[in-house]
Amino acid sequence: MSKGKRSLHIALVHHPVVNKKREIIGSAVTNLDIHDIARTARTYGVGSYFISTPYEDQHALVNELLEHWQSGYGATYNPARKEALARVRPVFSVDEAVSSLTKEYGRAPHLVTTSALEQGNTIGYAELRKKINEKEPVLLLFGTAHGLAQEILEQCEYSLPPIKGGTDYNHLSVRSAASIIIDRLLGS
């Protein structure tokens, strides 16, 4: 098991996503999405956790939160939280995250979506896990609100199958879905 960073990177997308009526919206960044998913990401060695939002004021909020836990009072109060949040990277778009990873790896990452609905370009968990074990860069997108907009889904090379729990109900929070999917891809 590697103790360092894996080639799996994740992005929490706040725009473009859809609302209940499937209209395209931008959602607000929430404190808890940042903390919970950062803690899971750090536990599993996810390389980067991008927070994607086009809004300047939302970047200011994210940066204020990171500052508190990275060098403010939070850093001494809870060093474990400092460590988890060290991999959070605010970006203005998915494209910015892709560009940034492309520079780091010298090649574009596999862009992979997760969705509660079945898409056309499905990749199995075992197959994606294999790519990560072979150190191929992967950027896995999670949508906030009622999910990623179609224009983002269409940009993705692959999509992971929806999580099925053996019932007809599938309304996981993005925090739960991210935890389950990361465990399936990187858990031992």
Next chain:
Amino acid sequence: MSKGKRSLHIALVHHPVVNKKREIIGSAVTNLDIHDIARTARTYGVGSYFISTPYEDQHALVNELLEHWQSGYGATYNPARKEALARVRPVFSVDEAVSSLTKEYGRAPHLVTTSALEQGNTIGYAELRKKINEKEPVLLLFGTAHGLAQEILEQCEYSLPPIKGGTDYNHLSVRSAASIIIDRLLGS
């Protein structure tokens, strides 16, 4: 795959748990722990989601929240949330949850703990999964704050091994830990 309820039940314990200094405390119920874990539980067909707290005022809060989503405005605004919260059962202690399940099944449930630290009475995920598939009642406990108090851990027949993500870091939120563990026990 069963569409109905499984014999796995869970309890989120707010007392007795420990704080940062390992002192025994009672933690506050949070809105998000109820919602997130209820959504995961419903997705996987978990039988009951007990919220255990000895405090009357905390019960009043939980009941107010359930009322809003079960029969108040929330029930029509978001029927899926209504359905998830239908399996939430406030109790005053773990003993009350055990008694209640004992009555339903005519036998005591296996009491199982989850802990970020290794305990003595470990049961593997596959073995516990087998018991659930054989419809044996299981009550799985999750601790809030810094985890379950020793007196609760000692009451448990089994403990699941800590979740390892292949790094030296293990600070998952209880919401993430619950999602991952439920997926490992009931996911397909």
